[in-house]
Amino acid sequence: MSTREQALWTRTRLGRCGPPLDLLTARFDKHVYAPHAHDEYTIGVCVGGSELIDYRGGHIRTGPGSIVVLAPGEMHTGGPGTTTDGYAYRALYAAPTLLTEGAGLPHFREPLLDDPELAAALLSAHSELSVCPDPLETESRLPWLLTALACRHSTARVPTCVIPGAEAVARAVRDRLADELVAPPSLADLAADLGLSRYQLLRAFRATMGVPPYAWLAQYRVGRARGLLESGLRPSEVAALVGFADQAHLTRWFRRVLGVTPAAYRNSVQDAHR
Numbered sequence: 001m002s003t004r005e006q007a008l009w010t011r012t013r014l015g016r017c018g019p020p021l022d023l024l025t026a027r028f029d030k031h032v033y034a035p036h037a038h039d040e041y042t043i044g045v046c047v048g049g050s051e052l053i054d055y056r057g058g059h060i061r062t063g064p065g066s067i068v069v070l071a072p073g074e075m076h077t078g079g080p081g082t083t084t085d086g087y088a089y090r091a092l093y094a095a096p097t098l099l100t101e102g103a104g105l106p107h108f109r110e111p112l113l114d115d116p117e118l119a120a121a122l123l124s125a126h127s128e129l130s131v132c133p134d135p136l137e138t139e140s141r142l143p144w145l146l147t148a149l150a151c152r153h154s155t156a157r158v159p160t161c162v163i164p165g166a167e168a169v170a171r172a173v174r175d176r177l178a179d180e181l182v183a184p185p186s187l188a189d190l191a192a193d194l195g196l197s198r199y200q201l202l203r204a205f206r207a208t209m210g211v212p213p214y215a216w217l218a219q220y221r222v223g224r225a226r227g228l229l230e231s232g233l234r235p236s237e238v239a240a241l242v243g244f245a246d247q248a249h250l251t252r253w254f255r256r257v258l259g260v261t262p263a264a265y266r267n268s269v270q271d272a273h274r
Helices: 116-131 135-153 166-179 187-194 198-209 213-230 235-242 247-258 262-273
Strands: 006-013 020-028 033-036 041-049 051-055 058-061 067-070 076-080 087-094
Touching (some): 020 116, 041 116, 051 067, 067 116, 087 116, 087 135, 135 213, 166 187, 166 198, 198 213, 213 235, 213 262, 235 247, 235 262
Antiparallel strands (some): 041 087
């Protein structure tokens, strides 16, 4: 495969011991897919060029920013939409249950969707999870976005509702995540313990805390990391102790929360102590 014909698969999980979910980042000039189908929903966002997809007896032509949703079991092909530009896209392969939390199985009458806000959110999640496929982040972000996709563009509708006892739910989830920060439980397990769907748990947590569970836990981990760095431990040691996948994962969140790298922070507080 040439440098212009690239496909990268990343596998992440929905929770530490949860089911897998595959992410694809592809860039092709000439590649044409043979007719095939997937067991999952194929949800893709075009990021460059144009792809021509044969689907349900017709043709779909993508453009940058367009979302494509292909149903499980539906035969389709794909190839360059022009002879010059090729096509590039990011896709995820979601089990039907991920789009049915709180609703019935969705049917998308139109496979090609124009929703810039949702496309941007899907691309952001896909990009970040492809680099660091954190299970809790995957479980916090993708089911939420897929439910939004089903609600906005399919026959399924999740009713807007207030979750009874949302603050108590959020506190219970927060405390479990803090207690088990190195190996946090899955949101599906937490939701089952509380008698809720995962979507209801996410809704209650976001409404109360203002951020999804993975973001809250990352900030909590950064707080714990600060104390360990101040004690003299190296960032590579601290990352594992507070539950980050590696030093790069720690650095990404440390900079987001505090604006500096863990190494720079450690050096500054060590200099102050001296």
